Amino acid sequence: MLLNRPPQSRRRRRALLAGVVTVATAALGLGLSTQFASAQTTLRGAADELGKDIGVAVNYNLLQNDATYRNTVATEFNSLTAENAMKMDALQPSQGNFTFAQGDAIVDFAQANNQTVHGHTLVWHSQSPSWVQNLSGTALQTAMVDHINTVMDHYEGDVQSWDVVNEVVSDNNGALRDSFWLRGLGEGYITTAFQTARAADPSVDLYMNDYSIDGINAKSDKTYEIAQGLAAQNLIDGVGFQAHLILGQVPSNMEANLQRFVDLGLKVRVTELDIRIQMPADASELQQQANDYRRVTEICAALADCSGVTVWGLRDGDSWVPDVFPGEGAPLLFNDDYSKKPAYDAVLDALGGDGSGDPDPTDPTTPPTTPPPTGDGCTATLSVQSPWNTGATYAGTVTAGQALNGWTVTWTWPGSERISNAWSVEGNLTGPTVTATNAGYNGSLAAGQSTTFGFNITKPDGATASVPTVTCTAS
Numbered sequence: 370m371l372l373n374r375p376p377q378s379r380r381r382r383r384a385l386l387a388g389v390v391t392v393a394t395a396a397l398g399l400g401l402s403t404q405f406a407s408a409q410t411t412l413r414g415a416a417d418e419l420g421k422d423i424g425v426a427v428n429y430n431l432l433q434n435d436a437t438y439r440n441t442v443a444t445e446f447n448s449l450t451a452e453n454a455m456k457m458d459a460l461q462p463s464q465g466n467f468t469f470a471q472g473d474a475i476v477d478f479a480q481a482n483n484q485t486v487h488g489h490t491l492v493w494h495s496q497s498p499s500w501v502q503n504l505s506g507t508a509l510q511t512a513m514v515d516h517i518n519t520v521m522d523h524y525e526g527d528v529q530s531w532d533v534v535n536e537v538v539s540d541n542n543g544a545l546r547d548s549f550w551l552r553g554l555g556e557g558y559i560t561t562a563f564q565t566a567r568a569a570d571p572s573v574d575l576y577m578n579d580y581s582i583d584g585i586n587a588k589s590d591k592t593y594e595i596a597q598g599l600a601a602q603n604l605i606d607g608v609g610f611q612a613h614l615i616l617g618q619v620p621s622n623m624e625a626n627l628q629r630f631v632d633l634g635l636k637v638r639v640t641e642l643d644i645r646i647q648m649p650a651d652a653s654e655l656q657q658q659a660n661d662y663r664r665v666t667e668i669c670a671a672l673a674d675c676s677g678v679t680v681w682g683l684r685d686g687d688s689w690v691p692d693v694f695p696g697e698g699a700p701l702l703f704n705d706d707y708s709k710k711p712a713y714d715a716v717l718d719a720l721g722g723d724g725s726g727d728p729d730p731t732d733p734t735t736p737p738t739t740p741p742p743t744g745d746g747c748t749a750t751l752s753v754q755s756p757w758n759t760g761a762t763y764a765g766t767v768t769a770g771q772a773l774n775g776w777t778v779t780w781t782w783p784g785s786e787r788i789s790n791a792w793s794v795e796g797n798l799t800g801p802t803v804t805a806t807n808a809g810y811n812g813s814l815a816a817g818q819s820t821t822f823g824f825n826i827t828k829p830d831g832a833t834a835s836v837p838t839v840t841c842t843a844s
């Protein structure tokens with residue numbers, strides 16, 4: 370449910386015209402106050418407070434089939450990138466035949482959970498269908514322009530930024546990559562792609578994205594030159610630094626490198642962060658990895674024009690790394706059982722949250738949590754995550770006492786508090802008495818399992834954010 374709706378999207382308008390019932394879209398940008406010291410204990414809570422994106426690349430199949438995956442993605446991240454579902458081979462497997470279902474499912478999930486979407490990617494030499502690789506000349510140019518126009522039109526209002534071109538610079542000599550795009554269209558194809566994208570949706574941030582450009586080197590120099598040319602024509606908004614890194618090798622000049630792109634008037638973004646380790650990884654390597662993650666996140670946190678950090682997958686076992694670098698792995702923030710690695714705590718700390726894993730009793734803004742009330746089949750707690758004068762963000766937790774197929778949490782606000790937007794929960798939310806039921810994906814819980822939801826309130830009278838007594842019932 371949402372009150373601050375973004376402009377209605379093309380996709381949604383089309384669905385409504387077709388008579389399809391859709392769920393409400395999400396409010397974007399929480400705009401939380403930073404006047405209070407943070408005791409945030411989720412990545413997204415800390416990142417929201419900092420005004421940054423903390424993103425994750427999501428796998429469509431896992432999002433469909435794994436409730437814990439969905440719950441972790443919803444709880445910990447405020448931005449999503451489709452790991453594969455918005456690439457050209459996924460969206461246009463044969464010419465003129467667009468297949469948006471998987472990308473749409475990811476957008477729907479993001480909107481239901483108040484998350485933004487970074488689109489990846491429109492023009493890339495890899496994961497492009499063979500039909501386009503076999504075109505040349507005008508036919509190739511028309512295919513590129515049609516693809517950009519159709520995809521950006523479909524996701525207008527749903528995707529806030531796009532990787533327009535991906536990996537266009539060669540690895541070794543600072544030249545353009547020798548791809549079918551370059552061979553077929555000449556070096557002007559990059560400008561054409563950005564011109565097309567700018568015209569297709571002027572409201573979206575346009576990025577060029579690449580790997581091994583995190584430090585200052587021949588490849589990032591060439592990227593800089595291209596970005597400078599595009600920036601002079603107002604065709605680009607940002608540069609994405611993939612940051613597929615090796616343990617202990619965060620470039621020493623990464624800050625200076627990102628800063629030079631910011632000095633062009635561009636945003637920067639860490640778009641695909643992972644840090645791989647020679648397997649098996651021991652405790653000291655996992656600690657080194659945490660230090661590396663901390664450093665990259667701190668670099669972005671310190672730069673006003675760094676829009677955020679996206680990690681390239683949720684759990685180590687989900688990562689592309691072992692397939693491509695045999696013997697290397699463990700590059701992400703979560704273990705395969707969803708437990709958090711030291712790197713998770715380091716990222717949380719670097720975002721300004723409390724990565725110790727413990728409540729901070731010395732923090733005067735650490736709010737009380739309701740004692741677990743008794744209920745029928747489940748218990749629930751509410752806690753204030755971050756209050757400001759006329760509003761607050763809350764987290765709710767539901768714990769099942771028995772296997773559940775759904776739950777309802779109810780409470781009555783004692784004062785002027787009213788929910789303005791919420792995620793991972795549905796129901797009658799906006800009035801003085803709240804009836805909050807599970808979303809479609811977090812109602813089924815095993816005995817002892819917990820799930821979380823969240824919401825923002827307004828409290829026009831400026832009173833202290835209260836923690837009402839709640840009741841949880843199985844439904």
Ligand code: G2I
Nearest residue numbers: 452453489495496535580611613641681688689693
């Ligand atoms: O290679 C790592 C990343 C480098 N930057 C651009 C990213 O788009 C790229 O992501 C990876 C995905 O993480 C992989 O999941 O891109 C790969 C393709 O180049 C993806 O791998 C492919 C497999 O190679 C295919 O066998 C598989 O069918 O994923 C496909 C879809 O699951």
